Amino acid sequence: MVIRRVVLRQFRSYEQATLELDSGLTLLAGPNGIGKTNLLEAIHFAATGRSPRTTRDTDLIRHGAPLAYVRVEWDDPVAGRRVVEMALHRQHGKALRLDGRKRQRLADLQGALPIVYFAPESLALVKAGPAARRGFLDDLLGQLVPGYTQLLHDYQRVLAQRNQLLREIRAGRAAGSLLAIWDEPLYRHGQAIRQRRRRLLDELAPLAAAAAGRVAAGGAAGAGVLELDYLAAEPDGRVEGGAVSSPEGLAAFHREEVARGTTLWGPQRDDFALFLDGQDARAFASQGQQRALALALTLAQVELIHRRLGRWPVLLLDDVLSELDGKRRRYLLEAVCDLPQVILTATEPPEWPEGTRPRVIPLPLGPEGEAEPGWPG
Ligand SMILES: Nc1ncnc2c1ncn2[C@@H]1O[C@H](COP(=O)(O)OP(=O)(O)OP(=O)(O)O)[C@@H](O)[C@H]1O
Structure with a gap:
């Protein structure tokens, strides 16, 4: 699995943002509090219907906004390009669309976009x-x-x-x-x-x-x-x-x-x-x-x-490199660098394994003004 695009509206600290991604190793780099974890959380939310760090969904909606929206587009080696959209409303809860079709149950996400966080x-x-x-x-x-x-x-x-x-x-x-x-x-x-x-x-x-x-x-x-x-x-x-x-x-x-x-x-x-x-x-x-x-x-x-x-899951490594000593950090990166896609967050780029060509995306992301299709309204 390779995520190509993440579109956010009113999600956590993001009013609107688009993240374009490639296969291989990608580092989202930036100072503390800039919104690195928020991006991985958005991917987790779209893939599973849940946040990895809160059980209260409304925490995900940007302060003062009525609803949050996340769209993740990815390439599945068998099914081709796929799209999941999650809308989260303060009063009405969650709504899901998979490949453009409205789904009633979050269970429909099972197996669609496997991730490991x-x-x-x-x-x-x-x-x-x-x-x-x-x-x-x-x-x-x-x-x-x-x-x-x-x-x-x-x-x-x-x-x-x-x-x-x-x-x-x-x-x-x-x-x-x-x-x-x-x-x-x-x-x-x-x-x-x-x-x-x-x-x-x-x-x-x-x-x-x-x-x-x-x-x-x-x-x-x-x-x-x-x-x-x-x-x-x-x-x-x-x-x-x-x-x-x-x-x-x-x-x-x-x-x-x-x-x-x-x-x-x-x-x-x-x-x-x-x-x-x-x-x-x-x-x-x-x-x-x-x-x-x-x-x-x-x-x-x-x-x-x-x-x-x-299919290989997308591996999301949130701020773990700084938690590991040099040997374990090197080991982890070497162990995962051949996966189709690994998205990491850190304040500073680590020492990359030899032969890898990681992409570093500095945060904050530039705002992106693309008009949304008419969902969730
Ligand atoms: N619902 C929300 N509405 C607006 N802003 C929010 C919301 N939830 C969190 N934030 C803001 O998001 C920011 C935190 O973002 P995030 O946790 O992604 O940072 P980070 O870059 O991962 O930081 P660190 O390196 O310290 O882990 C904080 O400034 C916080 O105030």
Whole structure:
């Protein structure tokens, strides 16, 4: 995949701007606060329907404007030139057009423009809490597996309603017997999510182990033999062990769930462990090793997307070069410089790998006055 053009209207700090891109390495360079991250965020938003850094979509709309608009045009090696357009209205939410056709569901974006986004927060993936690692799996599954985003959405709806009911039962406003109604969909959707996450992790593990080996061999010391293990949390605090193996099995925990007002079973409590030479890297690896593993997971993600979708994702590296020491920085650039497209941000150009011909785009971008086609109105 090669993104050719990004058009912004009222997105974050941009009133209007057009970014023209080429294949290969592109650096968006400029001082802090100039809008480098905003550009990668816009690409992420158009490709996935979400921002990588906020869950509140309206943050993306330029202050004082009623709506934001992003258009990304890219070349797909099979389908040719494609276009995604996202409009985001303060009151009416998001609207999507793909190749000029209005789409009702964001899930229609699945697999269209695969991206991998790597930012300083991604480097903390190993030492961060379980939510970050669940998010890593869910984001990847959302791009790879048709229907996964919808499945997650359905599960979250069931979970929210079940939690609401638990609190009503606790307050004496609902009968405890109603709970069983939610156990079946909770269990069914929850198991489906776990199964997909597990399968993904099984496929990712050898790629991540190989990448970790390369990161180590590339001079970014600290990697050993890497294993990934999905951890399904059980309500009694155990991991695995099958305390709950059917929807009926949830009944044993109803009393405690009512007392605590929250659901104690399910993939919203899961995690995955990274074992480095048999030791849990979440707890035992040095910070340098943890960052090397996060890098390995990202490189594995790029390969997995290629393997599953048959196309290389666009790699977005937001401000990570300054976070890495010289050896890791060199390794990362060498590892990714042959991808069809890598877009980086930094305040200063790095030392580029030999033989590459990166393009540096200085920011701020010049304003661009092209009239928009009549959408979103
Ligand atoms: N909704 C918004 N409306 C207007 N301006 C915004 C909005 N959201 C963010 N900004 C502005 O965007 C700028 C930040 O842009 P961005 O995060 O892309 O900078 P950056 O070049 O990546 O900086 P750094 O190098 O420090 O990471 C800030 O000046 C901020 O005030």
